Amino acid sequence: MKLKQFLPLFFCFLFTLLKAQTASDAVLFTLDNQPVYAEEFLRVYNKNLDLVQDDSQKDVDAYLKLFTNYKLKLQEAKALGFHEKKSYLRELSNYKKQLAQNYITDPKVTDALVEEAYQRISHDINANHILIRLDENASPEDTLAAYKNIMKLRDRALQEGFDKVRKEVHNGQTVFGEELGYFSGFKMVYAFETVAYNTQVGAISEPFRTRFGYHILKVLDKRASEGEREVAHIMILSKSGDSLSAQAEEKIKSIYKRLEAGEAFEDLAKQFSEDKNSAPKGGLLPEFSRGQISAKAFEDVAFNLKAVGDYSEPFKTNFGWHIVKLYKIKPIPDFESMRPELEGKVKRDSRSKLIDEALVNKLKTKYNVPEFQPALAYFESIVTDDYFKNSWQLPESFTADKTLLVIGNKKLLYNDFGQYLLNTQRFSRKKERFKSLISTKYEAFLKTNLLQYQEEHLEYENEDFAHIVEEYRDGLLLFDLMENTIWNTAKSDSTGVKQFYNSHKDNYVLPERVDAVVVSSTKQRTLNKVKKLLQQNMTVDEVKSLIRGNDQIEAIFTVGIMDKEHQALPKPFEFKKGLSKVNKYNGAFVLVKVNDILPKTQKTLDEARGAVISDYQAYKEEQWVNELAQKYKVVVNQDVLEQVKAQLK
Template structure:
């Protein structure tokens, strides 16, 4: 959702423009009663300049139009009360809480944890583990006894036999984890794995999943990242006559004969996530991909461009091609990335503890007399209500700087948590412990409430999300959903623009491909003699893969077909296509035709939305007066 909202804020940028410092506070433009300073404009303009793809958007006048349109939409959203809706308030609150966590951390502790994370990123551990899960605290002791028992067996028994007898995939897990490095496991597990010597088994430890023991099999320097392209033929095929293993071998033979890996991946790979890029995958390291044989095969390729033999994974048959290999980057290059990861995982609790210590020192705190407070309660049951007379509960209990918290605030805090209090707990100890929690909460609450004034970067990011969320909501109501629901308008737009909505012409039949033109001449002659595809394949491919067949419907813009060609029924001529040759036996031709409204509905909606938005912007420009100080604008370019 956040990525969508950021994209909605601005899908454009520009060359950096700058104004003198003295102009930053001046009003560059106004939209109705809202004044926009030079600084406000520049912050958004320069921040997004790297995102621009359309060169026309780099023009300052075009940019201004888009910027003003953006501000007009926000103006209308607030005028219509979108910022008061419960759904908006809830989502904005959730994002604000996430952002606050990133800005309320101890830098020194963070640096130590980042250094540790880097050391664990350049090394990796191979391990096996046993996990005993439990549902409640009452089950915890039984789970601990069970993990102690299993640890003894884990140390002394063969892993395979232990897994066979104990692993049930529900409450007990016995698993081989392979190699992993930092951030691949929860922090407690990572700590145990990296701190346990090779060949030894850890003592039981607890994570949010249950009790574990981990056996370390090996430690080694990380292999870094590898990037490969691959061609995948899925294990399951719609065409029952296509045998995945045979097809991958056909493709492998074509590659050995010089065919383009990129072209074959685009045309034949079943991995749609990478086929459009010629099979190129994102870089990955140990533990990033669930198939161990795939990862091992990738790292075994040593020379750029080297090909693997066909391999089979749980997904299908693959051929890999090495694109690049890269070691772990130097610390300084990935420091910021590691910081973000540290702040997002369990390490953040350590950071919070240290941050609390600093807040205690930073702010002026007036604390209560807890003994005096405790004496006002005579109770044996801590779960009963914590109540005092109004004359007492309205008194000041805690003060952080100028922020006051009353006794009533602390009583509400106690009552909210009373069900978790144990009856055996001493009253004074209970109050002291809960006060620690209360003080911690209020210190961080105070820090968060004042952060928007203390940190400009935080304030700007929060504003971006706030505006992006409003823009998303109003665009959804006014344009996207409105267009979809306006059936009469859609049909009228389709009627007025029917020539825009046509199908793509296609041919049906058999296409044969080879990098040897002479082989296609043989195919052509055999077809003319009435030979079947199967007979032709058996004859020509008897010793090596020289040709490859594809059957079905082919739209004219299909990359398998030569472009700008007038096809006719029957056996075609032989066409040169990239580094290969193709020939077709066409059984039917389907011309382009005007689509029905239902068949073109998606495209009609998209274009109709553009029309609605254009009309809406015109209306907003009339409703809200826009004034631009061109003198200030031009003075800074």
């Protein structure tokens, strides 16, 4: 092709492409001189394309009519002030807050924590630890002393052996040396869990802090999780040193002999188990995993049973004597199956702080909020010990109008933080250093305002969020408008309903029907037998009893009043009293006995009231929309409409 032939085609193609690109930006129609853009129409049309049942609604012109009517109703709702109602504004605000939670979080951090949680619940850790108790708000001096002590204990443990030191230092008050047994994800506070899973088997961790104080731990074993077990038990109470201990042992052994002789475990549990909660249920206990119950001996026995139905020999725990029977072995499900549950746990767990921190840091960067806040020194200077008594007040010389920080286009003043300190002092009854107090309060204040600002501006920053809110906003308006203008008035307009019924009686008629018995079977010989029995005027129940064989259903009987469209009747079917021939219908054989033919009958208003009111509402709505079209002028841009049609094709 020569260049001079190619250029006109190229420019024609470019013009068509530009038209397609700009069609969505153009004004499709004006409503009362207000523009409605093609972009909105295209988005709504494409979103609802797969939802409409009526193919006529997929026609662009027909859909444009529906869309125009929708906009007319919204215009009327605003003209009547429905968008200013307190109930409407409250419901919309609550919805926006709830929806915003899905857009404000940092999904990358959440996903990483969920994957980490799955790896952890898939493995069990066996560890021992030493803890030096320390209050969360301890002074720097006490904190340093506790840290030095835990470091000394770690040095001793490395030299003398962890278990030796653990047993020697445990006093149950300020120092704890404990055997923790096996545990997995979510069983310990997150900081403890993280160190445990990141420490090699046989190694002693570096000192670390949780809200309980300073710890060191030694990992004894790490293994793939055994999942959960569902067991039942028979328990006879017995405590260490109890004079009746021998009787308890004798009783459990007697029960075991009866179990071995073939008596049902569940029956014996109901008769003899002294666990009042599980005994009525045959001894059945809720499912549990390793580390979830306080009796390690019980846990070991339950997890060592290999096959469902196996039961243990009698054994003793701190609670008494037991026999355990295994009901279910439940392995860890795959990651995708557990993702929703794990995500919920992560967001409720202490590790959710990591999600919050990541989000706050992301918003700080987004809105250029500096890490260092020099004004905190001023607030440290004005707070007093009265703060911890809930009686502190801002000083008279307080610098209220000075700018504290700026988030986007929102300016926060010293007074804003000052008021926050006043309003939250009741939550700070435990005395701490002013520096840490003000720092903690400022971080909470900053987080609150960052999230609030992001939420308030999300509709302008996130197109997807904006569209969803817009749809909900319009939906609320439309519902209120229709309820007040059409639905409620139509229901209460008894005179109008009656007049509408009298004018449209032909629409409310019971068609010709039959009182019939329809019998269906996959076997023709069965229906031949049924036909002979019905010819003898036997009842349906008598016929059913005579054709039932080996507890199998040979035929299905449908009895009642039916019109021609009833699904049980073969098509076509002639209404005629008596027995029909055996017909083949829908892959089966069908026999019909017509007892009576009921003629076409006019429904009374009471009989047809539901349908009449529905039709009356539709009639009122159509009249009302026509009135709105006269009230608010709609002008369609035909050129843009043609571009929209071309773009949809």
